[in-house]
Amino acid sequence: xxxxxxxxxxxxxxxxxxSQNTTLPNKGKSPSMESNARPKLVVGIVVDQMxxxxxxxxxxxxxxxxxxxxxxxxFNCKNNHFNYVPTYTGPGHTSVYTGTTPKYHGIIGNNFxxxxxxxxVYCAGDDSVESVGTAHNAGxxxxxxxxxxxxxxxxxxxxxxxxxxxxISLKDRGAILPAGHTANAAYWFHGLDEGLWISSTFxxxxxxxxxxxxxxTEKAESYLKEWNTLYDISTYTxxxxxxxxxxxxxxxxxxxxxxxxxxxxxxxxxxxxILKATPYGNSLTADFAMEAxxxxxxxxxxxxxxxxxxxxxxxxxxxxxxxxxxEIEDTYIRLDKDLERFFEYLxxxxxxxxxxxxLTADHGAVDVPSYLTSxxxxxxxxxxxxxxxxxxxxxxxxxxxxxIVENISNDQIFLDRDKVKDLGLNxxxxxxxxxxxxxxxxxxxxVYTATTxxxxxxxxxxxxxxxxxxxxxxxxxVILVNDPxxxxxGRTGSTHGSGQNYDTHVPLLFFGKGIKHGExxxxxxxxxxxxxxxxxxxxxxxxxxxGRPLGFVID
Ligand code: ZN
Ligand code: ZN
Ligand code: ZN
Numbered sequence: 404x405x406x407x408x409x410x411x412x413x414x415x416x417x418x419x420x421x422s423q424n425t426t427l428p429n430k431g432k433s434p435s436m437e438s439n440a441r442p443k444l445v446v447g448i449v450v451d452q453m454x455x456x457x458x459x460x461x462x463x464x465x466x467x468x469x470x471x472x473x474x475x476x477x478f479n480c481k482n483n484h485f486n487y488v489p490t491y492t493g494p495g496h497t498s499v500y501t502g503t504t505p506k507y508h509g510i511i512g513n514n515f516x517x518x519x520x521x522x523x524v525y526c527a528g529d530d531s532v533e534s535v536g537t538a539h540n541a542g543x544x545x546x547x548x549x550x551x552x553x554x555x556x557x558x559x560x561x562x563x564x565x566x567x568x569x570x571i572s573l574k575d576r577g578a579i580l581p582a583g584h585t586a587n588a589a590y591w592f593h594g595l596d597e598g599l600w601i602s603s604t605f606x607x608x609x610x611x612x613x614x615x616x617x618x619x620t621e622k623a624e625s626y627l628k629e630w631n632t633l634y635d636i637s638t639y640t641x642x643x644x645x646x647x648x649x650x651x652x653x654x655x656x657x658x659x660x661x662x663x664x665x666x667x668x669x670x671x672x673x674x675x676x677i678l679k680a681t682p683y684g685n686s687l688t689a690d691f692a693m694e695a696x697x698x699x700x701x702x703x704x705x706x707x708x709x710x711x712x713x714x715x716x717x718x719x720x721x722x723x724x725x726x727x728x729x730e731i732e733d734t735y736i737r738l739d740k741d742l743e744r745f746f747e748y749l750x751x752x753x754x755x756x757x758x759x760x761x762l763t764a765d766h767g768a769v770d771v772p773s774y775l776t777s778x779x780x781x782x783x784x785x786x787x788x789x790x791x792x793x794x795x796x797x798x799x800x801x802x803x804x805x806x807i808v809e810n811i812s813n814d815q816i817f818l819d820r821d822k823v824k825d826l827g828l829n830x831x832x833x834x835x836x837x838x839x840x841x842x843x844x845x846x847x848x849x850v851y852t853a854t855t856x857x858x859x860x861x862x863x864x865x866x867x868x869x870x871x872x873x874x875x876x877x878x879x880x881v882i883l884v885n886d887p888x889x890x891x892x893g894r895t896g897s898t899h900g901s902g903q904n905y906d907t908h909v910p911l912l913f914f915g916k917g918i919k920h921g922e923x924x925x926x927x928x929x930x931x932x933x934x935x936x937x938x939x940x941x942x943x944x945x946x947x948x949x950g951r952p953l954g955f956v957i958d
Contacts, residue, residue, distance in 0.1 A: 441940055442759040442916035444702030445558075446749065447581060447711045449496055450738065451574070451718035452899060453764035454726060455483070455908040457735050460641050464634070464736050468743030470912070473762060477914025478956040479922040485766060485909065486928040487871035488884070488902040489813055493526035493576045494872070495765025495929075496713065500553035500581040502933030502948030504871040509550035510580065511877050516810040516817050518877065523812065524548070527576040529605065536601035536610045536618070541593045544575045545605035546584055551947035553583035554933040554940075555709040560585070561942040562706050567699060570711040571692050573684050577713035577765070587699075590614065590691070592684075594676030598623035600691055613698035622690055626683035627669055631662035632733045633740070642732040649771040650730070651723045651895040653677065659724060661733075680723050682737035684716030689741040693748045702753035707940055713765070714738060725771035725897045759916045759939065761932060764909035768897040775888055782888035785846050797840050802826065807833070813900075815879030816841075830854075830880075837881050849884040856882070868902040919958045927953055 458470060465471050473479075485495070487504040489512060497510040505511045510526050517524045527544045534542025555568035570582025570589035578589040588607060590600045599618045602610060610618075632639060643649070645660045652659030655671040669677045678684045692712045695701065701708040717734055724730035742762075749758050775782035791811070798805045807826070810817040816837060823830050834852035842850045849865060856873040869882055885891070885901065892898045899906045911927060917939045930950030937944045938952035 440917070441705070441707050442702075442757060443705065443707060444696075444749070444753050444758040445707060445709045445936055445940070446758060446760045447500065447709070447936075448742075448760060448762040449499060449572075449577065449581065449711075449713040450762065450764050450910075451492060451577065451713060451715045452721040452766060452768045452897075453717055453909060454767040454905065455481070455910050457731075458910050461732060461735050461739075464639075464641070464732070465739045466743055468746060469739035470742065470762075471739075472743070472746060473760065473912040473914045474922075476920060477760075477912055477918050478920065480911035480913075480925075480927045480953070480956070481922055482924045483763065483909060483911035483927045484904075484929070485902075485907040486868060486930065488865070488868045489872060489900045490766035490902070490906040491813075491900055492574065492718065492765050493580060496577055496580045497526075497549055498929045499763060499765065499932055500555065500583065500711065500945070501549070501551045502554065502930045502937075502945045502950045503551060504930060504949065505874050505878075506871050507551055507874075507947040507949065509548060509874055509877055511872065511874050512813040513576065514812070515877065516812050516815075516879070518817065521809065523810075527579045529603070533604045534601060535603055535607055536599055536614070537593050537597060539593060539595070539597070541575070541591075542601045542603040544579055544591075544603050546579050546582070546586075547605075549580055549584070552945045553581065554936045554942070554945055555581070555711065556583040556585045557937060557943045557945055558707060558709055558940060559583075561940070565706045566708050567701060568709040568711070569695055569699060569701065570713075571688060571695060572711075572713035573679050573688055573715040574713065574718075577715050578711070581711035581713065590695075592623075592675075592679070592687070594679060595674045598675035598678075611698070613694060617691060617694050623675055623678065623687055626678055626681075626687055627666040627675070628683075629662050630665055630681050630683065632729065633736050636661060636729060639729050639732050642729050643727045643774070645729045647774075649725050649774040649895055650728055651893070653680075653723075659728075659730070661729065679716055680719035682716060682720070682734040682741075684719070685714045685734070685738050686741050688712065688714055688716070689745050693745065696748070696752055702749075702758055714741075718765075721768050721897045723896050725774065725895065726768050727770055727774060756916055759918060759936075760912075760914050761936065762910060762912045763929065763932060766899045767904075767906045767909050768899045769888055769890060769901070769903070769905045771895065771897055772888055772890055772892075773894050780888060781886070783846070783886075784894065785885050785889050785891040787891050790844050790847075793844060794840070801836065802828070802833075808837075810879075812879075814883040814885065816881040816883075817879040818881075834880050841881065841883055846886045846889045847883055848886045848889075851882045853878065853880045853882070865902050868907075913956050917958050919956055921955070923955065925955075 529545035570578035572578035575591040582589040650659035772782035809819040
């Protein structure tokens with residue numbers, strides 16, 4: 404009898420499980436509906452050095468198909484910020500795609516001091532791989548220093564490597580870090596006498612035929628032409644005068660004024676590299692990205708692909724001419740046209756409403772301090788040599804030698820911890836003593852120690868940003884912050900790197916499949932982007948993502 408009831412019970416369980424298995428899929432959306440709901444292609448666009456106010460300042464000059472199309476059809480996060488220091492290109496691109504900050508992803512600068520090998524390293528440099536497409540060393544690159552995954556990586560894992568990921572940028576780091584560890588390819592531009600799109604053996608042993616064909620078209624050559632303003636320069640009322648003392652300009656041309664004969668100037672400005680500091684660098688990037696979509700069949704089937712495109716020319720133009728220049732205004736007007744062309748291409752190939760785009764930046768930029776000073780805004784230039792001299796004298800009198808400091812980079816002081824031990828000193832005491840000394844120096848605004856960063860929890864202000872940028876294994880012992888609008892830089896052009904609003908406030912636009920129409924002034928942060936795209940795709944978040952999915956942008 405007992406066996407009989409057991410048998411009945413087992414049969415009952417078996418049947419109910421069986422019936423559950425057959426009925427479950429019908430309860431919700433069918434799997435095919437789920438996959439139809441995903442975009443065929445996600446395009447991430449990073450505009451290098453794009454401040455939020457470029458969207459509003461140049462608004463009257465933009466057409467309907469570029470930035471304004473994204474705003475009109477999509478979602479505009481108007482209070483979007485970087486939530487860490489330092490705001491550089493390598494950390495910026497990494498944070499957008501990994502959904503976290505240098506504290507976790509490990510890219511603490513473009514170049515940073517490696518405490519283990521005691522050398523400066525480049526964020527995307529990798530001597531274990533070779534260049535592909537050039538004999539120069541410019542291809543010896545990979546994402547190996549990035550310690551966490553990107554949403555592209557998670558999409559690759561989710562789709563059993565069937566969804567492709569490709570990264571494209573004039574800058575190696577702008578292509579490599581967004582594309583992630585599992586990318587099919589990353590391509591970047593090698594200027595000088597070559598003007599070629601290249602890659603590394605991390606991805607492939609030979610360039611695909613379509614890249615070779617593109618390189619053979621001499622498209623890059625065709626942009627070595629005259630650069631004049633797209634519209635009559637007298638209508639460029641949103642920027643300063645063309646001729647002023649705040650701009651760098653090109654070698655071989657006395658004044659930084661339009662027009663620029665790029666062909667003639669290229670000889671004294673590193674050949675094809677001159678394109679990087681003109682809007683044509685962005686046009687060339689768009690041309691190449693469209694070719695990649697066609698040749699790699701991106702967005703062709705239901706399995707989501709990821710294309711990471713970074714427009715880097717904006718950064719070079721900003722560094723050279725400054726955020727208030729006519730050159731910057733023209734560069735954004737022309738980028739708007741390139742975006743329009745790019746979106747129209749996506750409509751035609753992937754299909755309207757079948758792809759999703761986000762657009763953001765890797766950092767903002769400060770107005771040229773010499774310009775700000777001329778209009779009475781507190782600003783200026785940090786004298787690093789003066790600081791170093793004082794500091795070395797202090798180290799000698801206090802510790803008997805300068806050798807206790809191993810490296811100073813990215814406004815961080817790295818101590819030789821073995822030497823600290825050998826001298827019988829307490830590490831925390833040394834950190835604090837140095838921090839107090841530094842705080843007395845000109846234009847030093849704030850100073851924190853590694854111990855403070857590791858033992859206190861900050862949830863507001865600059866301290867929170869510093870902590871999000873602080874990586875225990877990679878960051879220095881003492882961290883400095885310069886006065887607002889004071890930069891260690893030349894007297895012309897703009898730069899970035901701080902935690903001030905001019906460097907942290909950047910656009911965040913979403914549009915396309917699965918995106919609502921709307922706008923918000925609620926604060927969003929860069930690490931929110933990757934979890935939002937992951938949520939849209941229904942895939943795992945990048946493994947160390949700290950951001951949150953922006954539910955209000957998803958339809
Ligand atoms: Zn950048
Ligand atoms: Zn100018
Ligand atoms: Zn830059």
